[in-house]
Amino acid sequence: MKNKVITSKDVHLFYDKFEALKGIDLDFNEHEITALIGPSGCGKSTYLRTLNRMNDLIPTAHVSGDIRLRGQDIYAADQDVVQLRKAVGMVFQQPNPFPFSIYDNVVYGLRLAGVKDRATLDEAVETSLKAAAIWDEVKDKLHDSALSLSGGQQQRVCIARVLAVRPDVILMDEPTSALDPISSTQIENMLLELRDQYTIILVTHNMHQASRISDRTAFFLQGELIEVDETKKIFLTPTQKETEDYITGRFG
Numbered sequence: 134m135k136n137k138v139i140t141s142k143d144v145h146l147f148y149d150k151f152e153a154l155k156g157i158d159l160d161f162n163e164h165e166i167t168a169l170i171g172p173s174g175c176g177k178s179t180y181l182r183t184l185n186r187m188n189d190l191i192p193t194a195h196v197s198g199d200i201r202l203r204g205q206d207i208y209a210a211d212q213d214v215v216q217l218r219k220a221v222g223m224v225f226q227q228p229n230p231f232p233f234s235i236y237d238n239v240v241y242g243l244r245l246a247g248v249k250d251r252a253t254l255d256e257a258v259e260t261s262l263k264a265a266a267i268w269d270e271v272k273d274k275l276h277d278s279a280l281s282l283s284g285g286q287q288q289r290v291c292i293a294r295v296l297a298v299r300p301d302v303i304l305m306d307e308p309t310s311a312l313d314p315i316s317s318t319q320i321e322n323m324l325l326e327l328r329d330q331y332t333i334i335l336v337t338h339n340m341h342q343a344s345r346i347s348d349r350t351a352f353f354l355q356g357e358l359i360e361v362d363e364t365k366k367i368f369l370t371p372t373q374k375e376t377e378d379y380i381t382g383r384f385g
C-alpha cells in the first residue's frame with residue numbers, strides 16, 4: 134500500500150458562475166508520476182492549481198472541497214501559502230526564468246527564505262542543476278543570464294529552481310509542450326530519475342509521454358474525473374467509453 138501524499142475530495146471550482154471542476158475525488162501516491170490528461174478546457178490546469186492554491190491569485194475563482202497534503206488541510210485558515218508553494222512546487226508550460234543569472238535563478242527560493250551562506254547556496258546550485266540534468270551544460274557559465282539558454286535548457290533551470298527548495302510534490306503543467314523532441318525526452322528521462330525522491334503530477338496532451346513515464350493516469354472531461362487507474366490499464370483496457378475514445382484519438 135503506497136503512502137498518499139495528496140488527497141482531494143469533492144473538489145469544486147467556480148470561475149464566477151461557471152463550474153470548471155464538478156466534484157473531483159483524486160489521490161496521489163508518494164514517489165509516483167501521475168499524468169492528468171483530457172481535451173482542452175476540461176479543467177486539468179484548474180485542478181492542478183487547486184493543489185498549491187495558485188487559484189487564490191484569480192479573484193473570480195472559488196474552490197470548495199477537501200484537499201490535504203500529508204493529512205493537512207491546505208485550505209485551512211492558518212495554512213501558510215508560501216510554505217505550501219515550497220512544499221508543492223510548480224513548473225509551467227512556458228519556461229519562465231527570471232532575467233538573472235542561472236545561479237541566481239536556482240537560489241532564488243533559498244535567498245527568499247533567508248539563506249545567505251555562500252557554501253550552502255553553491256551546494257544547492259550544483260545539486261539542483263545535476264538533478265535537473267543540466268549541470269554539465271551550464272557549470273562553466275553559472276553567472277550568464279538564464280535568458281541566454283535554449284528553451285529546453287531554460288525549462289531544466291526552472292525545474293532546478295523548484296528542486297532547490299526541496300519540495301515534496303512537483304506540479305507540472307505541460308512542461309515539454311513548448312520544447313523540441315530532444316529536450317522533451319531529456320526532461321522525461323529526468324522525471325523518471327526524480328520519481329525516487331518526489332511525487333510528480335504532470336498535465337500532458339502527449340499520450341506517448343503519459344504512457345511512457347507515468348505510473349497512474351487520470352482522465353478528465355468537462356470538469357469531471359472520468360477514470361483514474363494504473364497507466365497501463367487506462368491505455369490498454371479503460372473501463373469508460375469516453376476514456377477509450379480520447380486515448381484512441383476519436384476526440385480532443
Ligand SMILES: Nc1ncnc2c1ncn2[C@@H]1O[C@H](COP(=O)(O)OP(=O)(O)OP(=O)(O)O)[C@@H](O)[C@H]1O
Pocket residue numbers: 148151153171172173174175176177178179180191193
Ligand atoms: N481565469 C479563468 N477565468 C474564467 N474561466 C477560466 C479561467 N481559467 C480557465 N477557465 C475556464 O475553465 C475551464 C477549464 O480550463 P483549464 O485551463 O483548467 O483547462 P485545461 O484542461 O487545462 O485546458 P488546456 O488543455 O487547453 O490547457 C475552461 O472552460 C476555461 O475556459
Ligand SMILES: [Mg+2]
Pocket residue numbers: 177178179306
Ligand atoms: Mg491547461
